[in-house]
Amino acid sequence: MADSPLITAELREYIQRFKIEEVVTSAINSLAHKLPGDPFTFLAGFFADLSEEPPSVSEIRAREILLETRPSLEVIIECQSKGQVFPAPPFVFSPGQDEGNYTLDNDRMDGKGMRNAARIAENLKSILYEQDIANQRKIDNLLSKEPGITSNVLVSVSFSCAVAAAFFKKVPVYKHIFEKYTRREWDTGPFPKLMLPLLFTGKSNGSKVKFSRFIIYEAHAEKISPHALMDGTKKIYETVRKILASGKGGEAGLRPSHSGFIPLAENINECLKIIEDTMNQSGFNLGEDFLVAIDCNAEEYYLKDLQKYEMDGFKAPPDVTQLTEFYAKLVNDKAYIGMLIDPFVAEDLNSWKNLAARVPNKRLASVKMGKDIEKLRAHAENEETKAELWLPSAVAFHYSYQVTNIIDLAKVLTKNNCNMIITEHPFESLDTTLIDLAVGLKAEFLQMSAPIKSPAFAKFNRIIQLRT
Secondary structure: OOOOOOOOHHHHHHHHHOOHHHHHHHHHHHHHHHOOOOHHHHHHHHHHOOOOOOOEEEEEEEEEEEEOOEEEEEEEEEEEEOOEEEEOOOEEEOOOOOOOOOOOEOOOHHHOEOHHHHHHHHHOHHHHOOOEOOOHHHHHHHHHHOOOOOHHHHHHHHHHHHHHHHHHHOOOHHHHHHHHHHOOOOOOOOOOEEEEEEEEOOHHHOOOOOOOEEEEEEOOOOOOOHHHHHHHHHHHHHHHHHHHHHOOOHHHHOOEOOOOEOOOOOOHHHHHHHHHHHHHHOOOOEOOOEEEEEEOOHHHHEEOOOOEEOOOOOOOOOOHHHHHHHHHHHHHHOOOEEEEEOOOOOOOHHHHHHHHHHOOOOEEEEOHHHOOHHHHHHHHHOOOOHHHOOOOOEEEEOOOOOHHHHHHHHHHHHHOOOEEEEEOOOOOOOOOHHHHHHHHOOOOEEEOOOOOOHHHHHHHHHHHHHHO
16 A cells, blocks of 8 residues: 555655554454444444544533432533543432532422532533543542532532543443552452441430440451351341340330431440340351441530530549540450540540550541541641641541542551541442442441441442452
8 A cells, every 4th residue: 555656755654654554454354354244333443442532521411310319419421532422330429418518409309409410510511521531630620620619519520530431441440549549550459348337326316325336347358258248247237136126125226227226225335235246146256257346426425615525424524534544444345346436526636646545456537537638638748737647547538529639638648557448428329439439549448338228238239249
């Protein structure tokens, strides 16, 4: 072809530069091998696959959907690549009760409608049109600079772009997240240790017990096989249900919440006894197979004027010194208690430090400190304040932030030897991106809702699939 006298020198150089003769020969050979019914469509696809044009945003489609009667936001990113337009899989964002600054329809769905948020999400096409779907940081920067865009829209579109980028790279979302986080290719496990709420207590659940949740979690990464974990989890929740049904209050003691059971317990020790009996009857060893984390939720019991806390077992509200002694005795008496979550208000770092020194072999974790990741990240990166930065052994957060915000926070936590707990908030969807996020960030813990309802089962099945 290039030797034809009808071809100019310029065209000859062009043919040689792009190896067009080799490509055409390869196309003809492939056509002869396949003998497709429609050779022209086959050749169009063959040549399209050779294009190096990266997929770019073509369209944003969003709609309100219902999940267990709660409005949620579904976003699909359509991308154009190699002359064609392809829709990526959807991402569904279901908001928590008090998370973030949301755009909601105040005049419908009890003030929680998402139609207006869907409209705003679709209008963001104007700033993302033809943006490289793989450039997550640029996409997130453009989104965050757009005035008046609330967190439910930002998060939905940001994660939808990450899902789309993984789809067009033909890799799972967790591998895509990992590559963005580490700048290297996926290198398999370890996978996050599973945390499962067993008992819900505290004021918000009408319980006399001052702590908010009692959570079981794997003592060692992947010590329990995926199949044993699946069978065991089913057994655990069946057993705790039977124990509560046969105990104080009978069936009234069940009262399943969105992710656990609310026992009619009088104090902390009764809750721990329920957990001990549950795990023993389920065939697991507390302390070896599973440990217990207690969500103290100190913010709910803090008496700011007195600088004291409401707590079981005290005639008068204890001060921080008394409470520190209480915690230290509790975790030392019950060796299977491996973690305390938010034992003090987030601002009282001295009390956190003192307790950490008293119980060096136990984990102190915080949900409250993960509520404002931008503030935490800025504090860690500021030359004047980073020397004063103190973090507990783990910080918990979920996807109420853009993808790059979460990746940046993960880097800060890792640099400061602080582990990550990726959490599922209430009112979740069947979307399993949260699991891929935890796996991709190499989080130490993945706190899920109890596998009682379909959304939790979907995520539980996803983590079992990845660990198998």
